[in-house]
Amino acid sequence: MKKKSLLLICLIACLVLVLILVGCAGNKAGNNGAGNNDSNNSAGQNDSGDKKPLPDKDKIVLGGARSLTGPLAIQDQTCFGPVYRMWVDEVNARGGIYVKEYDKKLPIELKIYDDTSDMNTMINLLKKLMIEDKVDLLLAPISTGFLHAAAPIANEYGYVLIGAEGGAKELESMMASLPYFFSLLNYATHQAQPFVDMIAEAGIKSAAVIFIADQHGIEYSGALVPLLEMAGIRVEFSRSIPQGVQDVSALIEEAKAKNVEALLCCAYPDENFKVMSQCMESDYNPKVMVFGPGICLEVFHDIYGEATEGVMGWGAWNEKSSPEMADLAKRLIEHQGGVRNVDWWGQAIYYSGLQALEQAIEKAGTLDNSVLRDVLATETFDTVIGKLWFENGGVPAECYPGQVGQWQNGIFEVVAPSEKATAKPLIPKPAWPAQ
Amino acid sequence: MKKSKRIAKYIVPVVIVLVVVLMAAVPSFTDPYKVVLLRTILMFAILTLSWSLFSGTTGYTSLATAAFYGAGLYTTAYLGDKLPLPLIVVCGGIAAFVLALLMGAITLRLKGIYFSIFTLSSVELIKQILHWYEINIIGVRGHYVTRVNDVTVYYVLLVITVLLMLTIYLIKRSRYGLALSSIGSCEEAAAHIGVNVVGLKVLTYAISSFFIGMAGAIMATAMLYIDSYVAFDLNYSFFPTLMAIFGGLGNILGPLVGAAVFTYLREILITKYPYHYMLIFGTVMVLTILYLPSGLIGLAQNIWKKLTNPAPEKGLKTEGGKHADTSC
Amino acid sequence: MIAFINVLVNGLLLGGIYAITAMGLSLQYGVARILNIAHGEFIMVGAFLTFVLHTKLGINPLFGLAVAGPALFVVGYLIQRILFKTLKDRTPTPAAFEGSSMLMAFGILFMVQSIAIFIWGTNVQGYSYLAYSVYLGDIRFSVNRLVILVISVLICLLFYLFLTRTRAGKAIRAASQDPDAAGLMGVDINKMLALCFAFGAMMAGFAGMLISMVFPIYTTMGMQYTIIAIIVVVLGGLGSIPGSLIGGFLLGIFGAIVSAKDPGLNMAAYYLLFMVLLLVKPSGLFGR
Incomplete structure (x- = not known):
């Protein structure tokens, strides 16, 4: 008896559900459109929709889903994290950003959520920030992969998204459909050309490429290998390594056996440091060594000390690039309580991105993201790295303070392109320090 | 005892149906x-x-x-x-x-x-x-x-x-x-x-x-x-397992409640306390497993039992109740 | 050919780390029946303790043996006594205990990692120690890996002797084979379990110390070592100390050979080897 009645109830439930679904399916089409309109509206409305009686505002909310825990957390603490925190403090110390439509300076409030390095969580949190919290401005999430997912969403809800850690040439093809997304960091193609020119000039004959098996690695190896071959440099091998690999000594052994003159490692800090250590351990000292992110960090020099002499990495800026950048470095170190935790590749660029955003708000006189977007896309901004503007959603190569850096006497010198260089490239790199 | 069980058996499907209907209607009003x-x-x-x-x-x-x-x-x-x-x-x-x-x-x-x-x-x-x-x-x-x-x-x-x-x-x-x-x-x-x-x-x-x-x-x-x-x-392997144990095994409602509470708790933590999320989350997990060995549903059943059958069943309940309040 | 021999030697030297990483877990699971997912976090703590001692106070990393190990021993002992023992008393069956202890270990993982992030941040850290080579003919040995190998084999040996020769060791083995009978014979089971867990944590401390000497370290690295430890433990047989040692070396050499062919498949090969072995001989190479 009971069984039957229970089954009955369930079946009825099913029926009800199906009915509702059919009902909703009818609505859905309408809903869809409405939903989309809604989001468009809300983006506009939240800032400028109701033109006349602007709701009084006493702060600008800057929201972001950042990886504070999990594998990506390494980057928040060393790359963009210190920059946006310092920038917010600096702006607030000045009293805020002047926004014309409110005719006053508005301080910034940071609203940071932890996406735990999980893409699905990151997407949900971005939506929460945009739909529920209705933040005024958005910070980019960490890593190229996350940017790929975040850019279309921010675009859909009409929020300006200026990239931070990560950036992919691949996104460039989609830029036309992503008017609200601005890529900030150097593309692989920006950096590969000056690097290859430099080592070709120095007479390097052979190279080996180790790349991490993800977008970053593919993009860099994909940009470097053809250029190397065109410049007449023999590429002995180009191999991928998985994330979290422990032992890379087999690759180094192979490079050593083939007497490769330039070792190119396009990977992340963890793997780069392993390659570096294992080169030292195996007594392999190529004439040129260049690494991906991680080598540009001050902590790299803390770890390896003298052994960093002559090691190259992507980047770069330093205290010698310009007085403004020297000042930025000083402030960054001060803001972190005197700890010299500086990223000599990205931090000046991230800071410039925030400055561009600030100037865009002042020029636009509003927090309406659609207006901000137009200002960002068309105007030129005075930033710590000099003039900065966006072309086709990305930063043109000449804006960057440098493309390749090299550790020389404890300073990450800019060595390419030559017009921005702060020092002459040191090729071949000196021997490992004696133990 | 038996009577209460029978009532419970009817309540469960009814509640489920209500919840489903409610959830189907959610997008139109939130x-x-x-x-x-x-x-x-x-x-x-x-x-x-x-x-x-x-x-x-x-x-x-x-x-x-x-x-x-x-x-x-x-x-x-x-x-x-x-x-x-x-x-x-x-x-x-x-x-x-x-x-x-x-x-x-x-x-x-x-x-x-x-x-x-x-x-x-x-x-x-x-x-x-x-x-x-x-x-x-x-x-x-x-x-x-x-x-x-x-x-x-x-x-x-x-x-x-x-x-x-x-x-x-x-x-x-x-x-x-x-x-x-x-x-x-x-x-x-x-x-x-x-x-x-x-x-x-x-x-x-x-x-x-x-x-x-x-x-x-x-x-x-x-x-x-x-x-x-x-x-x-791998999180998608671990989380469902944790959620199921958190909610309580052996009952269709357990995993459901576990997933809902767990996800909601996590959501609150990563947005309200992003810098302490892991510590709080870990502590809640350890306390749950210590004091609610049969999950949230087990706790609910205990309370139900106590309500319908006021024979003293000491132990778990009082301590557990405290935690249920914090996690629900 | 020489290059290949060098690769093999490298793998063998690395095997020492794998072995000691696994040994602690093997002990914890083999005797205390706790699949300690937080094992990697203890390794991370050991690594950071050594790192701090070395870079801030200038103490030789090998001294970490005397600091990281005992510190984690105490932590492990307390965790077992306070948390896992309570849990064991509250769970009715051993099978249920296995499940819920894993869940609890997961909670501990979160707590330990979170505290570590408060203290040390999420930055990649490290130091360079004995990073050079010595040659034997044409064959090259990295000095730091050689040191690691020697230390891990020594620790394994000492611990093995402890288990087989001393009274406490015999009690631990008895507790692992038949807890009820051992209890009847007057072995204080709870104390033995706590000791085992503590020894496991101590091994993790040693492993962390050794890892910090060759690899970069960061507070979120724990899981990757936990997984390596699980692989090695199952490879060698749960609860078998010599099994962990040999499993570690096997994994090291196998990894090196695969890396020489295609490093991109390095991790995949680990899992494949391990899964095939599970199917062929689930109890591991040296399992009972």
């Missing part, structure tokens, strides 16, 4: 973000229910949930723009179904912890091989997925959840379900009384994975960008 949040809850509810359908009843702790989920995600990544949405969802389910059949057939000999470890490493193996294959052989760097709007995704997930619950209910009611739980209590004895242990296990594994795959296929459309590291994330 703000869009609630839908996004509920969507995540539903997704985890499906993973958790499917997990407990197999692991909860047979006692084999599977940690391959992420593999089936990833199989669903990848189905959409490859077929997303070629097929209509309902077909993709079913295809995702089938992909996971086949994978589970294979894995089930291979792992027949393994028991206990070995089964768990095997399934765990299968996730990593698939991730690594797929990654290597995509990078080195076909030179792909992740997939873009055609976007479907949140409300649609939400409804599809809701339908999957209801189907899954019906399936579980029917299985538990049938001879098939009885045979399953006999495996859980004593596999040798089950085999002796003529239960086709092997076939049953593999089939249940595959059926439960079918739903995980479907959930994965539809969730892919909300994620927009997929690569193998995103798709085969």
Whole structure:
């Protein structure tokens, strides 16, 4: 008896559900459109929709889903994290950003959520920030992969998204459909050309490429290998390594056996440091060594000390690039309580991105993201790295303070392109320090 | 005692029906973000229910949930723009179904912890091989997925959840379900009384994975960008297991409540206390396992028992009640 | 050919780390029946303790043996006594205990990692120690890996002797084989379990110390070592100390050979090897 009645109830439930679904399916089409309109509206409305009686505002909310825990957390603490925190403090110390439509300076409030390095969580949190919290401005999430997912969403809800850690040439093809997304960091193609020119000039004959098996690695190896071959440099091998690999000594052994003159490692800090250590351990000292992110960090020099002499990495800026950048470095170190935790590749660029955003708000006189977007896309901004503007959603190569850096006497010198260089490239790199 | 049990038996389906009806109506009266949040809850509810359908009843702790989920995600990544949405969802389910059949057939000999470890490493193996294959052989760097709007995704997930619950209910009611739980209590004895242990296990594994795959296929459309590291994330193996234990095993409501409370708790922590999220989360987990060994549902049952049958049953209840308040 | 031999030697030297990483877990699971998912976090703590001692106070990393190990021993002992023992008393069956202890270990993982992030941040850290080579003919040995190998083999040996020769060791083995009978014979089971867990944590401390000497370290690195440890433990047989040692070396050499062919498949090969072994001989190479 009971069984039957229970089954009955369930079946009825099913029926009800199906009915509702059919009902909703009818609505859905309408809903869809409405939903989309809604989001468009809300983006506009939240800032400028109701033109006349602007709701009084006493702060600008800057929201972001950042990886504070999990594998990506390494980057928040060393790359963009210190920059946006310092920038917010600096702006607030000045009293805020002047926004014309409110005719006053508005301080910034940071609203940071932890996406735990999980893409699905990151997407949900971005939506929460945009739909529920209705933040005024958005910070980019960490890593190229996350940017790929975040850019279309921010675009859909009409929020300006200026990239931070990560950036992919691949996104460039989609830029036309992503008017609200601005890529900030150097593309692989920006950096590969000056690097290859430099080592070709120095007479390097052979190279080996180790790349991490993800977008970053593919993009860099994909940009470097053809250029190397065109410049007449023999590429002995180009191999991928998985994330979290422990032992890379087999690759180094192979490079050593083939007497490769330039070792190119396009990977992340963890793997780069392993390659570096294992080169030292195996007594392999190529004439040129260049690494991906991680080598540009001050902590790299803390770890390896003298052994960093002559090691190259992507980047770069330093205290010698310009007085403004020297000042930025000083402030960054001060803001972190005197700890010299500086990223000599990205931090000046991230800071410039925030400055561009600030100037865009002042020029636009509003927090309406659609207006901000137009200002960002068309105007030129005075930033710590000099003039900065966006072309086709990305930063043109000449804006960057440098493309390749090299550790020389404890300073990450800019060595390419030559017009921005702060020092002459040191090729071949000196021997490992004696133990 | 018996009376209360009977009432409980009627209450459960009624409550479920009400909740389902309510949830179906949600998108029309709440703000869009609630839908996004509920969507995540539903997704985890499906993973958790499917997990407990197999692991909860047979006692084999599977940690391959992420593999089936990833199989669903990848189905959409490859077929997303070629097929209509309902077909993709079913295809995702089938992909996971086949994978589970294979894995089930291979792992027949393994028991206990070995089964768990095997399934765990299968996730990593698939991730690594797929990654290597995509990078080195076909030179792909992740997939873009055609976007479907949140409300649609939400409804599809809701339908999957209801189907899954019906399936579980029917299985538990049938001879098939009885045979399953006999495996859980004593596999040798089950085999002796003529239960086709092997076939049953593999089939249940595959059926439960079918739903995980479907959930994965539809969730892919909300994620927009997929690569193998995103798709085969071990968290999606651990979380459903934790949620099920958190909610309480052995009852269809347990995993459901576990998934909902767990997801909501996590959401609050990562937004309100992003810098202390892990510490609080870890502490709650440790306290839960210490003081609520039979999960939230176990606690609710204890309270229910106490209410209907005021015979003193000391111990767990008072301490447990405190924690339930904080976590609900 | 020489290059290949060098690769093999490298793998063998690395095997020492794998072995000691796994040994602690093997002990914890083999005797205390706790699949300690937080094992990697203890390794991370050991690594950071050594790192701090070395870079801030200028103490030789090998001294970490005397600090990281005992510190984690105490932590492990307390965790077992306070948390896992309570849990064991509250769970009715051993099977239920296995499940819920894993869940609890997961909670501990979160707590330990969170505290570590408060203290040390999420930055990649490290130091360079003995990073040079010595040659034996044409064959090259990295000095730091050589040191690691020697230390890990020594620790294994000492611990093995402890288990087989001393009274406490015998009690531990008795507790692992038949807790009820051992209890009847007057072995204080709870104390033995706590000791085992503590020894496991101590091994993790040693492993962390050794890892910090060759690899970069960061607070979120734990899981990757937990997984390696699980692989090695199952490879060698749960609860078998010599099994862990040999499993570690096997994994090291196998990894090196695969890396020489295609490093991209390195991790995949680990899992494949391990899964095939599970199917062929689930109890591991040296399992009972």
